[in-house]
Amino acid sequence: MKVFSTSFPVRYYETDQMGIVHHSNYIRFFENARSQMMVDLGCPIEEFEKQFGVLIPIVSVECRYRHPARMGDVLTATASVVKSPMAKMEVAQTVVNQRGEVCAEGLVVLGFIDSKTFRPVRCPEVIVQMFEKLQ
Amino acid sequence: MKVFSTSFPVRYYETDQMGIVHHSNYIRFFENARSQMMVDLGCPIEEFEKQFGVLIPIVSVECRYRHPARMGDVLTATASVVKSPMAKMEVAQTVVNQRGEVCAEGLVVLGFIDSKTFRPVRCPEVIVQMFEKLQ
Amino acid sequence: MKVFSTSFPVRYYETDQMGIVHHSNYIRFFENARSQMMVDLGCPIEEFEKQFGVLIPIVSVECRYRHPARMGDVLTATASVVKSPMAKMEVAQTVVNQRGEVCAEGLVVLGFIDSKTFRPVRCPEVIVQMFEKLQ
């Protein structure tokens, strides 16, 4: 199972008055890794949306917080497709800090909808095949 | 089981290029409802932190997205404690729009840590009793 | 000069590790007041965009920070049009806390562009007249 990843420093505006990264931001870090996955696969999300007229909304997220990230940390977010996209796609995700500590891990389920009608559609076939090659 | 709630309009900066509220924001809306719960119980989160020297970090979040919220919607976020706080507290959450459609629902688990040592502690006894009265 | 306003509590995710509201959020609070202005004028921004095919991007913002807002504060953001919209519209803005202390004040200049071509256009005439009545 191929793991895609992207790294970035913690931003000041991502901290909260507890002095740690606000928990909502990990959901955004997960997305950063999925965006990088699409770039690495040669089909950035914004081109996917335009080319296929298909949007990829989120069906559900689960996130378990293991270790607080802080200002000064450099995080690596990862994404790996655990269930090939048909009607839905499941992506396992982690956020790890520069010392290898897992800050958060989770599972994100995505769907596919027509960008005009907002109705569910199947994942475009070329994308299905692209992901199947990864398994 | 008592349900606490707070309402607010969708903000322009919460939308994304899909034209709907970005999914990460629902995790923040959930928090809005929990903050309101603490206010309604007479113990706003910032006073809780100061008075008890205890922070309430997030252990895990789960969120299922049902219906996209859009600019112009007025959302109501709800929180109800489903498991009385001891070492952990479980809160059921929803985000509902002005037409009663459930936009998102989920479960958030919170822990209690000492604000100095960041080590897990029990929920302060007066708070435990406060929540037990709600059941 | 008519002043439009909207109130909202400080959100936990808007605080940073200084323990105060992160400065970038005031730019968003300013927008909240402008959105409320459009609602009060009977032309919410999302309907304006659809009806006229015109977007209202930001040309410039200036913000002076006077007093930090904190968790527990209830803020009121205001907007008042200081220069009637033609090619551009100028809006004076403030954020005031529940004790009347000015947290921030500033000036936002907005333009008008065609939503298809992204080229500058004049403000739709009915909107110009709507704002002129306010002066």
Next chain:
Amino acid sequence: MKVFSTSFPVRYYETDQMGIVHHSNYIRFFENARSQMMVDLGCPIEEFEKQFGVLIPIVSVECRYRHPARMGDVLTATASVVKSPMAKMEVAQTVVNQRGEVCAEGLVVLGFIDSKTFRPVRCPEVIVQMFEKLQ
């Protein structure tokens, strides 16, 4: 005058329903560049706060928007100190895209306050000297 910079891709959650990066995010990008400046000078902001007991709140921001940034863009934010820090520090800022187009430029004025009392203080002498060497 030394220019400090840092690069990062546009994130999906930074876009809004206009399909471009929401204007409030440039204020955050400016901060990214200032954080990088402190790292490059060997004194990351979080260490500065701890070591000197001094916070660096924002006094004012000005930002002029030149060119919209979009999903797929890689932005470079820059910071250069135009007025050596005494009571205040002035930082010129830009955000430039991968094609060299200036997306935004501005000026940020920062102050120095004691982290305990929140009262204005002078910039620590070693930091003043560090910045003076840059001129």
